[in-house]
Amino acid sequence: MFDPRTLRYAATYAALVxxxxxxxxIGLFFGGSALSPADVLxxxxxxHAANDASAIVWTLRLPRxxxxxxxxxxxxxxxxxxxxxxxxxxxxxFLTGVSAGAGAAIALSIAAxxxxxxxxxxxxxxxxxxxxxxxxxxxRGTGIDAxxxxxxxxxxxxxxxxxxxLVLLRLGRxxxxxxxxxxxxxxxxxxxxxxxxxxxxxxxxxxLALLAAPSLNALRLGPGVAxxxxxxVARTQWLVLGGATLLAASAVTLAGVVGFVGLIVPHxxxxxxxxxxxxxxxxxxLIGAALVPLADALARSLAPPTEIPLGVLLAFIxxxxxxxxxLRPTNATRLWGT
Amino acid sequence: xxxxxxxxxxxxxxERTLLDAVSFEALPGELIAIVGPNGAGKTTxxxxxxxxxxxxxxxxxxxxIAVRALTAxxxxxxxxxxxxxxxxxxxTSVREVVATGxxxxxxxxxxxxxxxxxxxxxxxLARVGMEEFAERPFETLSSGERQRVxxxxxxxxxxxxxxxxxxxxxxxxxxxxxxxxxxRGIASSPVSSFVVLHDLNEAAAxxxxxAVLGEGRLLRFAPPDDALDPQILERAFxxxxxxxxxxxxxxxxxxxxxPAVPPLARGT
Numbered sequence: 181m182f183d184p185r186t187l188r189y190a191a192t193y194a195a196l197v198x199x200x201x202x203x204x205x206i207g208l209f210f211g212g213s214a215l216s217p218a219d220v221l222x223x224x225x226x227x228h229a230a231n232d233a234s235a236i237v238w239t240l241r242l243p244r245x246x247x248x249x250x251x252x253x254x255x256x257x258x259x260x261x262x263x264x265x266x267x268x269x270x271x272x273x274f275l276t277g278v279s280a281g282a283g284a285a286i287a288l289s290i291a292a293x294x295x296x297x298x299x300x301x302x303x304x305x306x307x308x309x310x311x312x313x314x315x316x317x318x319x320r321g322t323g324i325d326a327x328x329x330x331x332x333x334x335x336x337x338x339x340x341x342x343x344x345x346l347v348l349l350r351l352g353r354x355x356x357x358x359x360x361x362x363x364x365x366x367x368x369x370x371x372x373x374x375x376x377x378x379x380x381x382x383x384x385x386x387x388l389a390l391l392a393a394p395s396l397n398a399l400r401l402g403p404g405v406a407x408x409x410x411x412x413v414a415r416t417q418w419l420v421l422g423g424a425t426l427l428a429a430s431a432v433t434l435a436g437v438v439g440f441v442g443l444i445v446p447h448x449x450x451x452x453x454x455x456x457x458x459x460x461x462x463x464x465x466l467i468g469a470a471l472v473p474l475a476d477a478l479a480r481s482l483a484p485p486t487e488i489p490l491g492v493l494l495a496f497i498x499x500x501x502x503x504x505x506x507l508r509p510t511n512a513t514r515l516w517g518t
Numbered sequence: 519x520x521x522x523x524x525x526x527x528x529x530x531x532x533e534r535t536l537l538d539a540v541s542f543e544a545l546p547g548e549l550i551a552i553v554g555p556n557g558a559g560k561t562t563x564x565x566x567x568x569x570x571x572x573x574x575x576x577x578x579x580x581x582x583i584a585v586r587a588l589t590a591x592x593x594x595x596x597x598x599x600x601x602x603x604x605x606x607x608x609x610t611s612v613r614e615v616v617a618t619g620x621x622x623x624x625x626x627x628x629x630x631x632x633x634x635x636x637x638x639x640x641x642x643l644a645r646v647g648m649e650e651f652a653e654r655p656f657e658t659l660s661s662g663e664r665q666r667v668x669x670x671x672x673x674x675x676x677x678x679x680x681x682x683x684x685x686x687x688x689x690x691x692x693x694x695x696x697x698x699x700x701x702r703g704i705a706s707s708p709v710s711s712f713v714v715l716h717d718l719n720e721a722a723a724x725x726x727x728x729a730v731l732g733e734g735r736l737l738r739f740a741p742p743d744d745a746l747d748p749q750i751l752e753r754a755f756x757x758x759x760x761x762x763x764x765x766x767x768x769x770x771x772x773x774x775x776x777p778a779v780p781p782l783a784r785g786t
Contacts (some may be wrong), residue, residue: 398618450609
């Protein structure tokens, strides 16, 4: 009564969901204070218990894991959207200049001594503004030209990165540390309230992504076929660009520049579920939600009490994995394929 | 159904006028071949028929409705175009590729194909003789098989005007012939078809009428016997043609093959 294809899909996604749930749980087991997995599970089941375990789990670990998962989902979907739209496997969520614009604004506001609570908001606004500028430069007709988008994104990213470099050269040590922490990505010192600020933008981005997915799926066969079957290509471009930008900006606001997730996760997703945009979107979200909390748990526990910057750790793990998967001499698999 | 009418169509690419004053009518069920030299505007004319490209002047009517007035969704249910800009998906079954043709039959944000969509995809695959390939990954197909799958995608769309841009260009003679037979089978009322072909003899073999483009206009729109007039072809392509009849079919052959570079002297 069920055909084997449906069953195989169901099994694949069930395995992904289980793996993600396990990764989130593992994320909760790691932390500065010694809590046994049993303590963590007990605390999870008793949210209002008045003891240390409950307080640590509910105010420190759970928000951190939740933010990690949020950032992972946002970056993975953002990367998947842009790779799909531009049909270019080397694109990542920061292509539109979101992180560079936010980085320049954050560096400048730290240098100018603007109060800490306002800094992420300024970064968010600057990130969106940069992406908007890039999109405006890439406009052609009613839609967007892929090559112009890449050129505008790369150029503005270079410009804003130099502004950050200039600020770093001129500043004292403390401020440099603050800016670098932000540039290398971190989930430290973030709580429920930070998530509450960023979440609405992320969710708006997710809605745009869900709306764009069927059109993006048709776009896999080329813009000509997509148009022929009735896809409004310009609408798809704006949905994808808007969704990817909102997702990336909300992730950057929460965790700084966490590199590599948005590049590698869509590749892993396509390997596991194939290139259907709807499947890739779901699988990217699940893998992203698992990968970032896991990497953060490692970042915290490899060399305590110092934390390895999350972006650095992800690159250390991700780059060799990526090279192994795609560039083995014996591997004939194409980068853009399965 | 599938009635196409062009009135004084002018197509402009950038600053250059590709075609001007193109007027003709194609009847339901006709298979029309479009031929002409490179850059004559064949593909652009096809794109204009599909509603992808707006004429600078004139109008294109499909069953009495101006193509330019259709929304993307209405257009996709009426016209389909398979061009040379297709991109080959990996990790996707043939059935899923063909089911993409059903996009305009559900709201654009709707994630899931209906059983009817897959049934239509199956039927379309059967019409091109590819039903056994439904579950095969697309990347395992040969060029000829891929071309049939693209045609099946167009058929799954249930459009009454099917436009094909050089569907035989990368195929060997046998697969090209298969493709031509399929195209001939598809063009019957209520479905009309326009096909851009480079091979004049292929056009002569399958088309009800041939549109010869050249000198920036429609030089002739007539049945093969009349359209493949050596004088018209010489105006279109700038070279002389010989016309012969072989096996009951018209053949036109370019005259005066002369290598631009003399062959290398052998055995020096």
